[in-house]
Amino acid sequence: MTGRLLTGLFLPALLLSGGAQAAALTVFAASSLTDAFTEIGRDFDRQTGNRTTFQFAGSQTLRTQLENGARADVFASASDTQFTPLVGKVVAARQVFARNTLTVIVPRGSARVRTLADLTRPGLRIVIAAPGVPAGEYTRQLLAAVDRAGTYGQDYAARFMKNVVSEEPNVRQVALKVQLGEADAAVVYTSDVTPALKARVQAVALPSRFAALTPYPVGVTLDSRSAPQARAFVAYLLSPDGQRTLRKWGFRAAR
Known part of the structure; x- marks a missing residue:
């Protein structure tokens, strides 16, 4: 069974297993993710029936907005520095979904x-x-x-x-x-x-000894009103289809 078919079967099943209906999702994402996430959001919505909108900005700006009460379902950062302090306070957990250099x-x-x-x-x-x-x-x-x-x-x-x-x-x-x-x-x-x-x-190109791979962490927010769908979005990022799109836009594998 191909990765595309597996993803197509997995995401609706993930939603249905929790009795979840399609929802409107808001994803806060680092500006470097603009092209990749725009495509991923379109593909994810087509498969699940959700309606995903994005707010792209510098990770530090998005972190400040979340700390000051802005509502989002998912936060995807370009750095642990801007993400890790939010774990357990704003986001439930941390998963690395891509790397960059x-x-x-x-x-x-x-x-x-x-x-x-x-x-x-x-x-x-x-x-x-x-x-x-x-x-x-x-x-x-x-x-x-x-x-x-x-x-x-x-x-x-x-x-x-x-x-x-x-x-x-x-x-x-x-x-x-x-x-x-x-x-x-x-x-x-x-x-x-x-x-x-x-x-x-x-x-x-930079010499490889200086061009470190940097992690991109993602997490579902603690106050998400559509947590099952938000978790499905994170699952899609880590799926073969999501990883393929991220690679297409120049990102490295999560692992």
């Missing part, structure tokens, strides 16, 4: 940046995510790792940061700066280099 993007055709070393060239305009944003956290961890390694000389991080002209509230806005020609380089997730963006930018 950083890359550098530059305008298509540009020859100014070919390696990490080029990012410290004087006058280069770099855009990164702000502190607290998962992509911003991971960018700073990357810089610290490069400094520790000493591969690109002393004070690499300081020289890199001198070239930073903007720190954005979510990673999609980081990518947009390069697309609009407002930056010479930016640090984003590999999943942000979507088919549409590839027409305007090119990726500069």
Whole structure:
């Protein structure tokens, strides 16, 4: 039996086993999940009859909204830093459904940046995510790792940061700066280099020793009014179909 058929049989059965009816679901999700979750939501709703809507933003913004009483059924974060403090208070549990890694993007055709070393060239305009944003956290961890390694000389991080002209509230806005020609380089997730963006930018791969795989946790909220359907959505993310769609949009396997 194929993974698609298994998923098609499993999700309705999961809903029916709890006596649940189709429901309207609200999913808070990191902005880097926009394309993948839009497709996943459409497929999930077609199979289950649910009506899933998404609120995409930086994980830190979504966490703050949830802590201040915003209602959602599912929270999918791009970082444990923004997710783990909510476990047992806002979300019931944590499951990793995907992983991601950083890359550098530059305008298509540009020859100014070919390696990490080029990012410290004087006058280069770099855009990164702000502190607290998962992509911003991971960018700073990357810089610290490069400094520790000493591969690109002393004070690499300081020289890199001198070239930073903007720190954005979510990673999609980081990518947009390069697309609009407002930056010479930016640090984003590999999943942000979507088919549409590839027409305007090119990726500069990071050395594997610095490009750590970062987990994406998800959980059902404690105050969800449609908990069985919310759990079914999480199950779909981990199903063969859900994982296939996530891979299609540049994410790595959950395990």
